Amino acid sequence: MTSNHSQRARVNEDGNPIIPADVARQYGIQPGGELYLDEKEDGIFLRRPISHLAKVNIEPTSKCNLTCRTCIRNSWDEPMGQMTDSTFDRVISGIQELDSSPSIFFGGFGEPLSHPKIVDMVARAKEISPKVELITNGMLLTEERSRSLHQAGLSFLWVSIDGATPESYTDIRIGAALPDIFRNIAHYRYLYLDMTGRDPGIGLAFVAMKRNIADLPELLKMSTRLGVSRYLVTNVIPYTREMCEERLYGRAMDTLAGVPSSWVPRLDFPPMDTNQYTRDPLIRIMSANPQYYQMDSSLAELRGRCPFIRQGSTAIAWDGSVSPCLPLMHQYESYLMDMPRSVKRYVIGNITERGIKDIWESREYVDFRKRVDEFDFSPCTVCASCQMAESNEEDCYGNIFPTCGGCLWAQGFIRCP
Secondary structure, X not given: OOOOOOOOOEEOOOXXXXXXXXXXXXXXXXXXXXXXXXXXXXXEEEEOOOOOOOEEEEOOEOOOOOEEOOOHHHHOOOXXXXXXXXXXXXXXXXXXXXXXXXXXXEOOOOOHHHOOOHHHHHHHHHHHOOOEEEEEOOOXXXXXXXXXXXXXXXXXXXXXXOOOOHHHHHHHEXXXXXXXXXXXXXXXXXXXXXXXXXXXXXXXXXXXXXXXXXXXXXXXXXXXXXXXXXXXXXXXXXXXXXXXXXXXXXXXXXXXXXXXXXXXXXXXXXXXXXXXXXXXXXXXXXXXXXXXXXXXEEHHHHOOOOHHHXXXXXXXXXXXXXXXXXXXXXXXXXXXXXXXXXXXXXXOEEOOOOOHHHHHOOHXXXXXXXXXXXXXXXXXXXXXXXXXXXXOOEOOXXXXXXXXXXXXXXXXXXXXX
16 A cells, blocks of 8 residues: 555444554554544644564674765774674564564665675565665666575565766765666566566665766666666755865755744745746745645655654664664764764664563653654753763753754654664
């Protein structure tokens, strides 16, 4: 069931809606459980309960075959490692103990295809999950590995590409060759077409910066010919002082971003051509008004909402440590409004010691999800005026570690597949 799909539901004699059994199963709706209702102008949006584990992010390794300007490894000194067979066995057995099968995503902060057992991992994941995805930089996507991933049952492949020319691409991803990546994607697609007669699921993830944003239109044009069906554009996370100069969201983090939406006038706008008449006015309108709505959607709705909690996801690092999200999976330094900010790792349990069901249902994890869903944190992303904003250990609202007011994911600036 996709996000834009509608189904009819009946109402019983007591006036209560009856949710179809397959929908209830997919979204973890159980008798006696809680439901979250978001009111919209045209009706009520029913959210997945935060008690339902719907997605497991697995980091096969923190090692990578490239050296990129944008990489988190530029600001940490953790030892590199890869998931062992016994740890992955625990991941699989733990997922099998869950009441429903979550989707599985191989990613994290390393290159999944550099793990020698990655194809076997995908195959085992597919045996217990209806949807298995993986993200790669594309350099190790050889013809042999592409065929093996298809045979293993990979549902969707994401490729990170941050440029449209070999020169602009290698300026960011040092050690990579864009023509090789395009050729690898083409082979991946043709092999799948030859094996199944259908197009595979291929997505492109693009980290937008000052130095490469002009490449995006051409990249979209080029990659569409390769069978790419989904695109995800995210901002850069400045792990170094150099990357602070590459941000495209300086004005977007102004004071209006921290003001409750009820204080800001709403502007409803229809679809409109972007041409010599509208380009400049539209840019000024969108830059100045965070309550800019088009087709009943607004970027302002992304603010103060943790995507990991809303997706019902968890993250397992290569060493088996379980964290509630990707940003808390490792310890690192980054910059918030040009101010250095230390992010301390938050681990709730380790899969080698406790089952994933036990960790997910633990009081600590349940309380954390509730706290983040309410999101009553200080607005560090727009303020950052005190020492408390220099780390995620406490904030000026009295919250203790981990605090999420300075999280760029929760404000919609950073996005993950």
